[in-house]
Amino acid sequence: MGKYWNEKIECMGPEEMRALQSERLVKQVRHVWDNVPYYRAKMEEKGVTPDDIKGIEDLHKLPFLSKADLRDAYPYGLLAKPLSECVRIHSTSGTTGKRVVAFYTQHDVDLWNDCTARAITAAGGSKEDVVQVAYGYGLFTGGAGLDGGSHKVGCLTLPMSSGNTERQIQFMEDLGATILCCTPSYAAYIGETVKKMGKSPDDLKLKAGIFGAEPWTEEMRQEIEKSLGIKAYDIYGLTETSGPGVAFECECQTGMHINEDNFIAEIIDPDTGEVLPDGTKGELVFTAITKEAFPLLRYRTRDICVLTRGKCACGRTLVKMAKPMGRSDDMLIIRGVNVFPSQIESVLLKMSNASPNYQIIVGRENNTDTFEIRVELTEEMFSDTIRSIEELERKIGQDMLSVLGIKAKIRLVEPNSIPRSEGKAKRVIDTRNLV
Amino acid sequence: MSVKQLSIFAENRPGRLSNITHLLAVNGINIRAMSVADTKDFGILRLIVNDADKAVAALREGNCAVTVTSVLAIRIPDRPGGLAAAMQLLYDNNVSVEYMYSAFISEKNGEAYLILRADSNEKAEQAFEGKYHLLSQEELLAM
Structure with a gap:
């Protein structure tokens, strides 16, 4: 049992890492140019050919990809391998327009599992451990990502998926789970439930938790660590790049190490697209240099972040990213699900009699996100009976659930009661203070 | 033979009834009958007034959702x-x-x-x- 899953890579000197990245980047650009007409057209538009990319120093010449490109190219436009070579898809929630469908070859799945294996090892995991995966399994990358890493490390894996909390705790106790993987808000909820069931952390063998897929604070970390008697590690990823494991935290808990041998990270100015030096706050951009099926080059994550280089006290040299400090678009992450205000607008516009004037109120109570959508009632929507108004609320609630993938409380409010600033209503009130 | 009733949607928050009745008062509307139906988040104020058309205009002007039944x-x-x-x-x-x-x-x-x-x-x-x-x-x- 070692401290690192892949010491050679995780502790590689900076020059050697750049050389490795350069070599892989050059190869990857050629692969994309040859197989993804969508991106090739973007390169041609910029006047760039694979010959111009001789190493990582030329990365800035490549065009960006954004969520809008994923929408344009949905579902196969960015695929770089024949479907017969692909073995898996994962997808984000959301309407077709906002949904991301990512493809994986077996090689891609193996690399991804390798990334999460590093995260599990960094959290103190080895083949002696029992890993309880309480992320959702299915299209969501959380369950499959940590499950794969756990298998790779050789841990006994409990594929619990999320929900049924008392059963989770029963398994945790009976089978001696030592590492818990789930969203931080679910970890906090499990902690509360342990207490409610009259148990204490001493009844459990848990020593560590790997939590991600949604923003969480340092205070939440301390609370979870206390309620479950563990050390809590952050993990980062997005479906576009594979899933969790793009970056992971070590025992120092001072930022997440990016798996640079697979993903080149850049920080750019979100307005100009200009690359910013390390240590500057800006938008995080990833280039996948080892993925075969869905190799996004210079993908704009919209996460605002800072990169720090240098050898970490843990011994790793992989560049560290801070917890994302916000977004350069209006995406919200609510209970781990990506929500765009435009999705809410589209639901309301589709209801012929509903007004598109709405407001999203996001808060946090007992470590769980609260999500309310206020909709201004128009006279067309209003009829004389309580029953019909409650039916309308229910209908909007069902439509929102099917489009957003999470439940929102719908509250109908009076006309013109949503405050407007400069003629435009303030759409989102987020009181979670996650930054 | 029926009469016109105004139904006004009102959120449950302080000052709503005061605000609506004030609107009617300054427009010289007399209330002849009323009831309030309420739920946790909102209520419906139902009114019979001496001048329904004038009352509707005044309430709409005041940003109320109002229907006539x-x-x-x-x-x-x-x-x-x-x-x-x-x-x-x-x-x-x-x-x-x-x-x-x-x-x-x-x-x-x-x-x-x-x-x-x-x-x-x-x-x-x-x-x-x-x-x-x-x-x-x-x-x-x-x-």
């Missing part, structure tokens, strides 16, 4: 069993009451007025015909 204003004897007999009549005729409230108006002692909305106002009117007096909009205004 036809309801029945029925005169019943003001004595024990007066309401029971009217309800029995509706029940016998298979008419359901959606909601009902009493009015402030009364021409003389011994009579009371009720505002009523049935699942079918037509069926209710037929049931009451010849047995109870239903106010028309004009009669209501004249009171």
Whole structure:
């Protein structure tokens, strides 16, 4: 049992890492140019050919990809391998327009599992451990990502998926789970439930938790660590790049190490697209240099972040990213699900009699996100009976659930009661203070 | 024969009733009957007023969601069993009451007025015909 899953890579000197990245980047650009007409057209538009990319120093010449490109190219436009070579898809929630469908070859799945294996090892995991995966399994990358890493490390894996909390705790106790993987808000909820069931952390063998897929604070970390008697590690990823494991935290808990041998990270100015030096706050951009099926080059994550280089006290040299400090678009992450205000607008516009004037109120109570959508009632929507108004609320609630993938409380409010600033209503009130 | 009722959507927050009644007051509207139906988050204020059109205009101006509904204003004897007999009549005729409230108006002692909305106002009117007096909009205004 070692401290690192892949010491050679995780502790590689900076020059050697750049050389490795350069070599892989050059190869990857050629692969994309040859197989993804969508991106090739973007390169041609910029006047760039694979010959111009001789190493990582030329990365800035490549065009960006954004969520809008994923929408344009949905579902196969960015695929770089024949479907017969692909073995898996994962997808984000959301309407077709906002949904991301990512493809994986077996090689891609193996690399991804390798990334999460590093995260599990960094959290103190080895083949002696029992890993309880309480992320959702299915299209969501959380369950499959940590499950794969756990298998790779050789841990006994409990594929619990999320929900049924008392059963989770029963398994945790009976089978001696030592590492818990789930969203931080679910970890906090499990902690509360342990207490409610009259148990204490001493009844459990848990020593560590790997939590991600949604923003969480340092205070939440301390609370979870206390309620479950563990050390809590952050993990980062997005479906576009594979899933969790793009970056992971070590025992120092001072930022997440990016798996640079697979993903080149850049920080750019979100307005100009200009690359910013390390240590500057800006938008995080990833280039996948080892993925075969869905190799996004210079993908704009919209996460605002800072990169720090240098050898970490843990011994790793992989560049560290801070917890994302916000977004350069209006995406919200609510209970781990990506929500765009435009999705809410589209639901309301589709209801012929509903007004598109709405407001999203996001808060946090007992470590769980609260999500309310206020909709201004128009006279067309209003009829004389309580029953019909409650039916309308229910209908909007069902439509929102099917489009957003999470439940929102719908509250109908009076006309013109949503405050407007400069003629435009303030759409989102987020009181979670996650930054 | 029915009368016009205003229904106003009101969120449950302090000052809403004060605000709405103030709007009516400054526009010289007299309230002849009212009821408030409430849920956890919102309520519906139902009003019979002396000038429905003017009241609607004033409320819309004041950003209220308001709709106009036809309801029945029925005169019943003001004595024990007066309401029971009217309800029995509706029940016998298979008419359901959606909601009902009493009015402030009364021409003389011994009579009371009720505002009523049935699942079918037509069926209710037929049931009451010849047995109870239903106010028309004009009669209501004249009171």
